């Protein structure tokens with residue numbers, strides 16, 4: 182049962198990194214964060230990678246990391262908000278994994294990302310407009326590969342984890 186991967190997808194500020202870490206503790210599985218993994222392997226921050234290589238360069242690095250981590254077993258993996266953009270990533274992520282879409286409204290995404298300068302796509306005059314456009318484009322892609330969708334606007338991280346665990350208790354015993 183514990184050999185499958187548990188993959189968190191969803192927009193910036195949905196809580197993938199925060200909830201992924203807590204969920205990994207609950208499941209007693211190793212936790213990986215594709216954004217962190219990219220930074221460690223590149224030896225550069227995400228903003229610097231975007232500056233030097235552009236978003237396309239970042240997406241190439243992201244694809245390589247996702248392919249490798251999805252090839253492993255028994256991980257909890259928090260992905261970046263744009264990891265679903267490439268069909269190759271969607272295919273790799275849905276392969277034998279439980280894919281959990283953490284949903285958050287633009288209002289909550291905005292509040293949760295406001296003070297963090299580490300997200301290059303939001304360093305603009307109007308982050309609300311950017312988040313709205315990104316969610317419209319990506320929401321169908323998140324839904325396409327989701328095993329489970331959880332609303333995070335009204336639930337603190339621990340409650341989100343509890344809900345995931347409740348779902349898994351029936352899903353894993355099928």
Ligand SMILES: Nc1ncnc2c1ncn2[C@@H]1O[C@H](COP(=O)(O)OP(=O)(O)OP(=O)(O)O)[C@@H](O)[C@H]1O
Nearest residue numbers: 192193194195196197198199262293333336337338
């Ligand atoms: N359910 C929640 N309720 C309130 N605050 C939350 C919730 N989930 C996460 N947060 C807070 O929102 C901020 C962003 O969370 P986090 O970094 O986990 O998002 P993310 O989905 O990993 O974003 P990214 O796609 O940019 O990596 C953090 O400060 C975190 O504490």
Ligand SMILES: O=C(O)C1=C[C@@H](O)[C@@H](O)[C@H](O)C1
Nearest residue numbers: 193216227261262263300301
């Ligand atoms: O939503 C996105 O496209 C991104 C989200 C972050 O997790 C990082 O992967 C990066 O800042 C891009």
Ligand SMILES: [Mg+2]
Nearest residue numbers: 197198216259
């Ligand atoms: Mg994250």
